[in-house]
Amino acid sequence: MINLSDREKTAIANIDEREFNRLIDQALQNEHAAGLHQLVLSGCGSYLATELHKFELSLRELAEAKSAKKRDRKRFEALRAGSNLSSALTQMKARVKREVKDGELFYVDDHIHWPLHFSNELRVSVSYKWRHSVDDPWSYDRIEFHHQFKPRPDYTFTRPKRKPSAAKQKQDLQDALSREWEYLKDLALFSVRDYFKEGGDGSKIPTSFQAVTDQHTLGLNNFSGKFWQETQ
Incomplete structure (x- = not known):
């Protein structure tokens, strides 16, 4: 598929990027991503859903880590996963704009x-x-x-x-x-x-x-x- 559905475009456009990044920071602090679930990212397409799953997995591994060395490593991985999730939303918002613009012609x-x-x-x-x-x-x-x-x-x-x-x-x-x-x-x-x-x-x-x-x-x-x- 090369086109986002109208439902996906609307869902992506409705997400406030600043609030999204605040919830990512909160998830890193709490070591779980419960707050992000209110955004229903599954309606935004497979890319964002996949990145959210990776972020949740990294947070779970961080929460389960015991030794200081392992927690440092898992926290770094969680930070990277959170950054990837934030970048995914930025990319998808840009894609929505491109598709809307292209769709005029x-x-x-x-x-x-x-x-x-x-x-x-x-x-x-x-x-x-x-x-x-x-x-x-x-x-x-x-x-x-x-x-x-x-x-x-x-x-x-x-x-x-x-x-x-x-x-x-x-x-x-x-x-x-x-x-x-x-x-x-x-x-x-x-x-x-x-x-x-x-x-x-x-x-x-x-x-x-x-x-x-x-x-x-x-x-x-x-x-x-x-x-x-x-x-x-």
């Missing part, structure tokens, strides 16, 4: 459904809307990314003594295809978003694009979805 729909079955010809369709200025009407379109999957040997995997059954081989292939499709999906979403963020013209986006594979692995890499390199 473009929006990339990141709700893409998983296929029921995968074939070697992988496809991901990304819908988007865009306009040149806030006074213009919205234009709607989509681009379909294509990628021909080519199985690559995994030399780190120990070959089983017995040949896998046909059903197992079929399932392993579907698993590999699903991972490759998910990678293609992420590349497609980020590519369309980055194209608009760099000031790209939506009218110049092609209706389809064959992902550029890595010359060495013949698989996808971080540059595989940059369709505008061919259109400009």
Whole structure:
């Protein structure tokens, strides 16, 4: 997902940063984060929820530490976790502002459904809307990314003594295809978003694009979805 939900944006925007940092300091002093729970950070997305969990864990370890040496180490870790949590909120507030600003001129729909079955010809369709200025009407379109999957040997995997059954081989292939499709999906979403963020013209986006594979692995890499390199 490349977009925060409206619920997440509202929850993040409603948190007062000064009060948030005061509660972090209080948690460090009390060695528990009960005061932060009133903010319901779970509604702010997985990033803040994860950092809060790390902070709570570090506080628990600090509270359980007995020796002076261990308490000093655990307190340092708790301070670092608290700083990371504070920084996470700052980053998320900045992200909300960016998404709201970007949303005035473009929006990339990141709700893409998983296929029921995968074939070697992988496809991901990304819908988007865009306009040149806030006074213009919205234009709607989509681009379909294509990628021909080519199985690559995994030399780190120990070959089983017995040949896998046909059903197992079929399932392993579907698993590999699903991972490759998910990678293609992420590349497609980020590519369309980055194209608009760099000031790209939506009218110049092609209706389809064959992902550029890595010359060495013949698989996808971080540059595989940059369709505008061919259109400009």
